[in-house]
Amino acid sequence: MISYRSLLLPLSLVAVPLACDAVDASATDARSTPATAPDTTASLAAASAPAAIPVDPAGLVAYTEDREPCADRNPLRNAYYGDLHVHTRYSFDAYLAGTSNDPFDAYTLAQADPVNLDFAGVTDHGEYLGETQLCTTPGSPAYDSAPCAIFRSNADVLGFATFGLALAQQDPDRSETICGPDDATCLDAAGDAWSATQLAAELAYDRSDACEFTSFVAYEYTGTTGGANLHRNVVFRNGNVPALPTSYFEAPVPQQLWQALEADCLDAPGGCDVLAIPHNSNASNGQMFALTYPDAADVLEQAEQASRRAALEPLMEIIQHKGASECRPGFSADEYCDFELLDEQDPCNGDGSGSGLQCAARSDYLRGALAGGLAEGQDLGINPLKLGVIASTDTHNGVPGVVDESQFEGHVGDTDDRRRDRLNDVPTFGPGGLAGVWAVENSRDAIFEAMQRRETFGTSGPRIAVRLFGGWDFEPALCSDPNLLEVGYAQGVPMGSDLDEPPVQGAQPRFVLVADQDQVPLQRAHIIKIWVDAQGQTHEEVYPLAGGDNDASVDPATCEPTGSGADTLCGVWTDTNFDPTVPAVYYARVLENPTCRWSAYDCNSFPALTRPRACDDVAQVIQERAWTSPVWYGGSL
């Protein structure tokens, strides 16, 4: 049985937010009424003039949209922090949980103190985008239909059966009662919500040369076949986007999603560009990073599918409120893998024959996926799982980027806004993390290009800054060089890239990491190497890179930290076991000193006698961290 929390379908009393911005216009005359208000005419004319796409003389960014070039840009790239997984009341489950923020509010909150994100993308569920509007807008054609009544009455089992379970079916259908013949009513309403989503992103985007904030038009694809999480956030490069999101209803298998993104965006005129970011592979029961090629007649068609996937999915979300997907004890002999895991799972190498959350698979975690990709690269000639790393929150409250453990107020409306409830939840949710990118400036094109080249990192919340370069010529003393970044780019490649062939026989690749702390000092950094041997066996090894054991700790009763740590960690590591014939992949991980987890703040707020029993079991301390995107070595004979 799939858990409703796996789909995020909370059972709750429906509060009364109204959908005013995207009411079903098909029910009114508004759609067929041209914009005639006199004061809009001037700006209409201006907007319909041919767009002048600026050209960056320095060649640092390829602009695909009309905007002022940023006044500040850095060829050595700046760290920008964002949240690319944000639900608002346009999402059916967020609405059910009583969330009243819409995408306009979400973008305002993303820029407000103390969050002050550099970028964000609202990713409402593409499924039920129209249904949610129709069922919550009095007067809509479907408002009084039985399924809408069930939706609003929040009848737990019924509401779930009506909406959530369809997303677990192999061949999902929309409700004809709500959507009418050919789904026209729902698609119409979805178009309105999608337009409002675009408008919210447009109004939040700073196109001036100050470049203070970047928004992305985005949505979530929510396929959950058989309870396996196949969810992806689809992020568009600029304002040129398809007329409607491709949802699970149109694309019941991910390959169809990629095909649709290629046809409706990449191949469409007008400069549309897009990527899809898988998340919660930890709940996919071996399915997210399974290497299957539906309907591929031969190896050429397999290669075609693999290329499409590699081009569209350069990143994965390594942590968010439903847990981390880096690695898992049982699959990895690494004590630091025991970190914010989705509980109630066994490492049973799920192969899809189980269901839902119970069975974790090796390939559901970054390390297994990277290994699978290397092996597939050897077999097929194309690595379809060349995955860089970001993180985000998955908030369902329309409040992006609130990742401070002491500020966590739940993520799913009134299902977990009470401390006792969220402590007792199974599985428990956390505040999730942030996406980090190294980009030359804060514009859509610059950030999107950074994501495409995987020069990205994920954090479990703090704004740690971490760089990883790989190369053949780095000096072992590079950490004493104040121009480390210049050297890194000039003599090596940044995270997300491929190492060149070894320059001479016997050469060994060298990696340099430098990380700056956020509010809390850093403790240690690791580099993780994964490789596939000649027999096709995959291996992984974790090496200390900088820092190490220190005297730092935290008292969960007071949340007071003790001991010291590092303001900066820097380390150079040489792969002395390097074999040029063996493909390998390397990424780094940086840990802070221990601090209080959200659960400690919650538990401490109860008097001892009324403390929820969960406080005896739940982890109270967290070692926040950042993960870099990997550097690959292809292997040559």
Add this chain to the structure above:
Amino acid sequence: MDLRQRIRGKFREPLLHFVAIGAMIFGVDRALGGTVEVNDPQTLHVTADMVEVLAARHVEKTGRSPDAATRRALVNELVRGEVLQRQARALGLDYGDLVVQRRLAQKMEFLLESQAKLEPPTDAQLLQWRDTHPERYRKSDRLRFEHRVFSTQRRGPTAEADAKIALAQIAEDPDSAATLGDPSAHGSNLSLDPVAIDRRFGPGFAERLQQLPPKDWHGPISSRRGVHLVRVIERIPGELASLDELRERLREDLLRDRRERAREAAIEALMEGYQIELDPGVLEPEGVA
């Protein structure tokens, strides 16, 4: 069609939108929502259309079209529900039911909002809105600066002395700055607003940079990250964005505000028609005179 144009076509006319919807709430409710036509309170008139709707729902639920007995049962269920509902209302059972109250209040709020007459704002009104909420539309102040960090963790107690020696060296040879200090992930050339500066270097750091005369190297200044030498390149004061840049955002924000105000004013007017009595000790709700 251009995206902006397409969006504008749909969303630039909230007035039309809401008047039309407002007019519909009752009309549509009568056609679909009230399950049975109401002429006089003691008569239930079951229309053929209504039964067809019920039959269609049955098909959707079960995959079968209802036979005669099922149709009879559907009608019976409808009549029974309607009778019970009317009786419950007559007895005032809807009163005090929070679910019913919320749902009706929601419809009422929607109706009040939709009745608001919202004229498209003029440019003068947009400017006035911007100028009364400057904090929303002002760019942040920015500081463009270069720094060299001497990591305390790396150098221990000599960090400050090292920084002083470096400052003297830079005074003799400004180009030597690039070769001094320790590496960092963020790098040495930054352009940040004061909030971001403090977040990165610790509270008060931005304030200290603000006081430095630009162009020359200064220091040592300590932060959470170590000891720094800093050269402020430029202070960029945050300016209020222009009307051209802001027009669409201002219009959206102003109309939102007007809609909310219109709704709240209408609710207040309704509240004036009620005598509100409070038990001793009950705090007065806002807006009640």
